[in-house]
Amino acid sequence: MKKLPTNLLIGGILVFVVLFTAALSLIWTPHDHALMNISEKFHQPNNIYLLGTDQLGRDILSQLMAASRNSMAVALIAVLLGGSIGTLLGLLASTIGGWIEELVMRFADIGFAFPALLFAIMLAAVFGPSLTNAILAIAFINIPIFARIARASANQIWNLDFVTASKAAGMGRVTITFSHILPNILAPIIVQATIEFAVAILAEAALSYLGLGAQPPAPSWGRMLSEAQTLLYLAPQLAIYPGLCIVVAVLGFGLLGDGLRDITDPRLSRIRQ
């Protein structure tokens, strides 16, 4: 057996830690993450509050744990939503071809003109800021990314001999798409989804920091940072932990994605940007 790539190993460990913490927070946190106790405010780390407390006496560690689960949920929903729509569009383009393919790809180009931030800004201006709008904005920017990857990978598979054989055997293009094309493009799609998961965590944190994502009292790393920023002279330590959590999560999924790409298809690393 070949040695596992370092990025895959480190990424896998970090992702496991983050996912484990998120799952654990569903059944147990050291304290109630939302419980305010003003008399216990601004504690330094101690035996009762392992990472101390914030300006309202809430336990930092419990908040970080609860926020990790929200962050994972947002990234999962956004990437699943945008990823499946994008993949289906890419498959549609590749299956039908012709002007439909051209149309889908031109729309993908236009999708690239909107960074998630701009889209979230529009949604927030019209419907008011909310976590749902943040998820929709992140999902939206994933559509063109997956549409391109799915179409490019599918077009490669269409040229392979076994697909030609299926055509000769009289299988319809739609049947071939779902029985032969889709299973064979899953590897690059999963790799991309892992990388986009990291991007989504970063985007959610930024949007929540700017007030366009998670609204109080929902715990969020980004929002904890924006609250901490008003207290930098009093309690700078509050601005350290949430940022570290973001870095660990993003780094973990990013490395895992890179590692998966390296072992599934070395050629992809050149196609991707």
Place this chain on the structure above:
Amino acid sequence: MAYFLLRRTIGFVLTLLTVSVVVFAVMNVLPGDPALTILGLEASDDAINALRVKLGLNEPVFTRYINWVLNALNGDFGESHSFGVPVSGLILERISMTVSLAVFGMLLTIVIALSLGVGAAANHRKFGDWGVMFFSQLGIAVPAFWLSILLVILFAVKLRWLPPGGFPGWGDPLLAIKSLILPTIALALVQSAVLARVTRSSALEVMRLDYIRTAKASGFSRKRILWRHVLPNALVPIVTIVGMQFAAVVTGTIVIENVFYLPGLGRLIFQSIANRDLPTVQALVMMFAVIVVTANFIVDLLYSVIDPRLRERN
């Protein structure tokens, strides 16, 4: 070449048009009546109707879209609901902040990335190389707004060298520059992480070529070979990424301005969201989208100028 240019330019214009349709559609799907929002529930029917006529709300949607585009092309973005002045005036007052931040940020990004990238390539598989690769991997995972907060904690709260935010205006140039130092660094460090990596791998590829071996054999100094022979020939992919990053830096200013309370366009967008000032948000989102699309277009052209093979693509 002419055919290629024509094709790309038509594509560029079509993309801009579609982007404007998307922005207009998203910003105008709200079922409520903007006139009612501005005047409040107590307003008389006559007043509301007068405002609707003034804002052109009684026109069909298509006419309103066409008017918006035609007026925008003439520099008229309508009137801000919350400030009560033309949006173009608001933009003109604040654009210098955003442009200086973007330009300084981009320049610093290039300086940091080229030095680190070339340095790493020169020390391939040595400690310096690993250091740069580690920095680059980390830089991709660190959110710019958190890096900003860390810089504020270090340089404003602990060391008290620089202000934690705000902008005193250009009346006192020294103070003004001082308050732009941290935002620029925060903007550039994260972006340079990506660019440093591209510079490194591009420089490594060039260093494998024969003429570099010849240059070494001719006895040129290492420094001269790196900066005069390797870097210029490694620039092709670097230029492309710089173009793409320009778009990222411009949208990055939206975040950074809000972290450091700088009075630029990014701060204006968020004030307008809070005030439900839709015409202003619409104009600003469109402006930023145009910048992103234009940057992509220029990259596309540059790419094909540098590498003629790409013109045959598609």
